[in-house]
Amino acid sequence: MTHRVFGAWHDWDTVRRELAAPAPHVSVRRLGEAVAFAEEAHGDQRRPAGEPYLEHLLEVVEILVRGAGVRDEDLLVAGVLHDVVEDTARTAGEVGERFGPRVEEWVGWVTKPEPAAGEDPAEVRDRYLRGLRCAPPEVLLLKLADRYSNVQRLDTHPRPGKRRSYYRETCRHLVPLAAGVPFFEAAFGEWREAFRHLEDGAPAATA
Structure with a gap:
């Protein structure tokens, strides 16, 4: 089974x-400012498969626009900036000052918290993902677009064990969030079937 790839x-x-x-x-100038802000903040960061980080950020915008039909300018700006607080030295306050309170709020929702001293990072991550069940609709769209970008080429991840754990986590937490969101419900359904070989107990791929 095939699935749509952006x-x-x-x-x-x-x-x-x-x-x-x-x-x-949508203001090209404002979105371009967000791209420049993110590009400077992420610097030479790369994705696990080696592609420049900016490609992921623009891919999220593409999924929001061409897939989910999003036309909200603030949400597209948040798509570009969704990882700057989590993965760079930029702060939520800087995001809010430059791009407004809605963008700051939505970026805050999708920013995974750092574990406190003595906390189990896996539990912190799981709690963060469970908390998305209460997120505003815009945040759900943002997170679903982010995760779809991350998993649409899951077979290119350099670590086979991570492919399986990421598949399981996506099915557990993100696929249920997509229920009732027509584009993402269909897209994640197709994706899940395409990567069903990563389920626990599935036979290992021979090639």
Whole structure:
């Protein structure tokens, strides 16, 4: 079974050009400022498969626009900035000052907290994911787009064990969140079938 894969919006020039038709009211200047802010903050960070971090951020915007039909400018800005507090030295306050309280709130929702001294990181992560059940609708769209970007090419992750654990975590926490959100419910359903070989007890791939 196949599933939809995004990745055509891999640079800012493409995003700016492709966004004009579906979302002409979105401020290219403001979104471009968010891209520049994120690009500077993430620096030379790379994704697990080696691609520049910015590609993931723009992919989230592509999924929101072309997949989920999002036209909310603040939500697209949050898509670009969703990892800057978690993965860089930038703070939530900086995000709010530059891009407004809605963006700050939504980025805050999807920022995984650092474990306190003595806390189990796995439990902190699990608690964070469970907390998304109470998230506003915009946050659900943002998180679902982020996770779909992360898992749509799960077979390219360099660590086979991480592929299986990420598949299990996605099925446990994110697939239920997609219920009732038409695009994501269908997309994650197709994705789950495409990667069902990663389930516990499934036979190991021979190639």
